[in-house]
Amino acid sequence: MAGEVEMRRLRWRCxxxxxxxxxxxxxxxxxxxxxxxxxxxxxxxxxxxxxxNDLWDLVSGRAECREPGLQEVLAWLRAA
Amino acid sequence: MPxxxxxxxxxxxxxxxxxxxxxxQLSEAGLRTAVVTKVFPTRSHTVAAQGGVGxxxxxxxxxxxxxxxxxxxxxxxxxxxxxxxxxLARKAPEVVIELEHFGMPFDxxxxxxxxxxxxxxxxxxxxxGPAVQRSCCAADRTGHAMLHTLYQRNVRAGTQFFVEWMALxxxxxxxxxxxxxxxxxxETGDVAVLQARATLFATxxxxxxxxxxxxxxxxxxxxxxxAARAGFPLEDMEFWQFHPTGVAGAGVLITxxxxxEGGYLLNKxxxxxxxxxxxxAKDLASRDVVSRAMAxxxxxxxxxxxxxxxxxxxxxxxxxxxxxxxxxxxxxxxxKFANVDPVKDPIPVVPTVHYQMGGIPTNYLGEVVVxxxxxxxxxxxxxxxxxxxxxxxxxxxxRLGTNSLTDLLVFGKAAGETMVRFLEENPGHPxxxxxxxxxxxxxxxxxxxxxxxxxxxxxxxxxxxxMQAHAGVxxxxxxxxxxxxxxxxxxxxxxxxxxxxxxxxxxxxxxEALELQNLVEVARATMVSAEARKESRGAHDRSDFHERDDAxxxxxxxxxxxxxxxxxxxxxxxxxxxxxxxxxxxxx
Numbered sequence: 001m002a003g004e005v006e007m008r009r010l011r012w013r014c015x016x017x018x019x020x021x022x023x024x025x026x027x028x029x030x031x032x033x034x035x036x037x038x039x040x041x042x043x044x045x046x047x048x049x050x051x052x053n054d055l056w057d058l059v060s061g062r063a064e065c066r067e068p069g070l071q072e073v074l075a076w077l078r079a080a
Numbered sequence: 081m082p083x084x085x086x087x088x089x090x091x092x093x094x095x096x097x098x099x100x101x102x103x104x105q106l107s108e109a110g111l112r113t114a115v116v117t118k119v120f121p122t123r124s125h126t127v128a129a130q131g132g133v134g135x136x137x138x139x140x141x142x143x144x145x146x147x148x149x150x151x152x153x154x155x156x157x158x159x160x161x162x163x164x165x166x167x168l169a170r171k172a173p174e175v176v177i178e179l180e181h182f183g184m185p186f187d188x189x190x191x192x193x194x195x196x197x198x199x200x201x202x203x204x205x206x207x208x209g210p211a212v213q214r215s216c217c218a219a220d221r222t223g224h225a226m227l228h229t230l231y232q233r234n235v236r237a238g239t240q241f242f243v244e245w246m247a248l249x250x251x252x253x254x255x256x257x258x259x260x261x262x263x264x265x266x267e268t269g270d271v272a273v274l275q276a277r278a279t280l281f282a283t284x285x286x287x288x289x290x291x292x293x294x295x296x297x298x299x300x301x302x303x304x305x306x307a308a309r310a311g312f313p314l315e316d317m318e319f320w321q322f323h324p325t326g327v328a329g330a331g332v333l334i335t336x337x338x339x340x341e342g343g344y345l346l347n348k349x350x351x352x353x354x355x356x357x358x359x360x361a362k363d364l365a366s367r368d369v370v371s372r373a374m375a376x377x378x379x380x381x382x383x384x385x386x387x388x389x390x391x392x393x394x395x396x397x398x399x400x401x402x403x404x405x406x407x408x409x410x411x412x413x414x415x416k417f418a419n420v421d422p423v424k425d426p427i428p429v430v431p432t433v434h435y436q437m438g439g440i441p442t443n444y445l446g447e448v449v450v451x452x453x454x455x456x457x458x459x460x461x462x463x464x465x466x467x468x469x470x471x472x473x474x475x476x477x478x479r480l481g482t483n484s485l486t487d488l489l490v491f492g493k494a495a496g497e498t499m500v501r502f503l504e505e506n507p508g509h510p511x512x513x514x515x516x517x518x519x520x521x522x523x524x525x526x527x528x529x530x531x532x533x534x535x536x537x538x539x540x541x542x543x544x545x546x547m548q549a550h551a552g553v554x555x556x557x558x559x560x561x562x563x564x565x566x567x568x569x570x571x572x573x574x575x576x577x578x579x580x581x582x583x584x585x586x587x588x589x590x591x592e593a594l595e596l597q598n599l600v601e602v603a604r605a606t607m608v609s610a611e612a613r614k615e616s617r618g619a620h621d622r623s624d625f626h627e628r629d630d631a632x633x634x635x636x637x638x639x640x641x642x643x644x645x646x647x648x649x650x651x652x653x654x655x656x657x658x659x660x661x662x663x664x665x666x667x668x
């Protein structure tokens with residue numbers, strides 16, 4: 001998993017403008033935080049770098065994402 | 081260790097709509113402007129505003145700013161200050177057109193003008209009706225588009241952003257002038273003094289004091305906590321708007337647009353009960369009227385579900401096409417947080433805290449005003465507030481839908497303009513006191529010291545539970561009295577918070593403890609102010625004093641942290657240029 005400092009930084013960056021994202025990301029980190037490393041960690045960081053509405057569109061299935069590298073983590077987020 | 085000190089002409093705390101609009105005014109005037117923000121600016125809670133900006137542009141039919149003013153005064157249940165409300169309604173078209181010129185992607189009519197959608201409580205002809213379409217929007221992303229537009233403009237103007245910094249306390253000079261803030265840089269864990277000749281708080285609301293809230297996790301009332309600790313009063317904190325339609329059990333907002341487009345509420349008998357409470361406006365009555373009706377249905381045993389603790393929002397009759405075109409996202413929210421598909425089944429909803437009407441007392445120029453030598457509204461030199469954390473007061477006892485974005489544009493700009501003038505007239509930095517950061521450093525040391533023992537998680541949960549149970553949408557005298565006692569006990573516990581993690585870099589446990597201390601101040605102000613106000617007005621609804629009482633209570637509450645002292649000041653019923661709108665019964 002990511003280093004301790006990195007995990008704390010990630011947890012803070014899961015603080016969002018939209019409550020919807022706050023709730024989903026908190027559920028996600030509790031469930032999958034331990035499994036975040038390497039490519040998965042990079043994918044997660046790219047997803048949370050999105051704007052709140054864009055992230056929520058992806059998580060809620062209102063938008064689709066074509067990048068193969070993001071699919072697994074996005075699927076976890078959608079299920080969270 | 082010597083404390084880092086940075087000097088600016090102006091420091092703005094908070095990078096939502098109000099902070100960005102004010103910062104833009106300052107930076108474009110060539111002033112060195114710092115914006116301090118816990119999260120990246122475009123992740124501020126303004127992003128959650130979907131409904132639109134209220135402004136009497138008259139693009140969809142006749143409209144006048146006087147009508148917008150009337151609706152706002154009436155919406156406020158006459159607790160709003162009419163000078164500030166006139167200013168809001170008159171300036172609204174100007175700030176909207178300005179935003180359009182900044183590149184805001186508003187929805188358009190065929191003729192190229194800004195499309196305006198209908199919203200509850202907005203009427204033609206000084207409340208007489210019919211309803212008017214006054215809300216300017218960018219699909220359901222109005223707040224998002226506004227933040228991006230203003231952020232880009234600020235980058236262009238050279239505003240300096242301190243991202244992932246948390247402001248901790250105000251710095252005051254010996255003469256009472258505000259000289260900036262202390263702030264924590266999360267990346268390093270260091271505390272610095274951000275010295276400023278003028279300081280603006282635009283820190284948003286504190287809805288996280290309640291268990292059921294639509295507010296994001298960041299909405300912890302940091303500006304209010306800082307102001308209260310510095311000895312400034314908080315105004316009208318008993319007034320919290322409960323949005324009628326939060327998803328039961330989650331808090332996630334179902335936009336009022338659902339009812340704007342024709343959705344309506346049902347009780348367990350399948351009755352469209354709003355027809356009884358508001359025969360004309362029905363489900364489009366103002367938010368507190370709808371919330372109260374829902375709570376009454378639930379209280380009188382007509383709620384739905386196994387515990388009868390919610391009502392249903394029906395929209396399947398709108399059809400899949402209209403739901404997806406006009407209300408994008410609602411279907412997904414309902415599926416994810418309520419586990420229903422609204423094209424087939426109604427959504428369980430409950431009144432949920434949404435907006436804080438009270439805040440740091442200001443005038444319509446954005447200056448913080450407190451009782452002092454110059455009367456009840458004496459200006460605090462160098463201190464400004466705008467947006468949800470401020471109380472101008474335009475929302476009074478109840479905010480009209482779409483006026484939150486109008487508020488932050490109008491008063492963000494007004495505060496910025498006032499600061500520019502103040503800075504021109506007051507060149508040079510006053511001397512910082514030697515103990516500028518002592519109070520902040522002592523507070524942090526106490527969190528990490530041996531005297532603590534209270535858990536941030538436990539105290540926070542108890543606070544939210546207490547506020548929900550004792551200061552909800554309906555208020556009972558015994559519960560309020562007990563609530564005051566409990567919230568004071570919780571405040572005492574919050575003096576002894578302890579954090580196990582004493583590391584420096586991104587210590588979120590420390591940040592959460594500091595946030596909780598701010599929430600506690602807001603909760604105390606709310607409970608004490610609510611217990612004392614023996615009437616029902618707008619969003620403050622008491623079972624024992626069911627009527628508005630203008631003879632005794634047409635006045636603003638001021639709560640002081642020291643001894644939980646209350647004072648009152650008159651409501652300004654005199655507008656700037658037009659006739660006063662005299663109090664009368666608020667009927668929709």
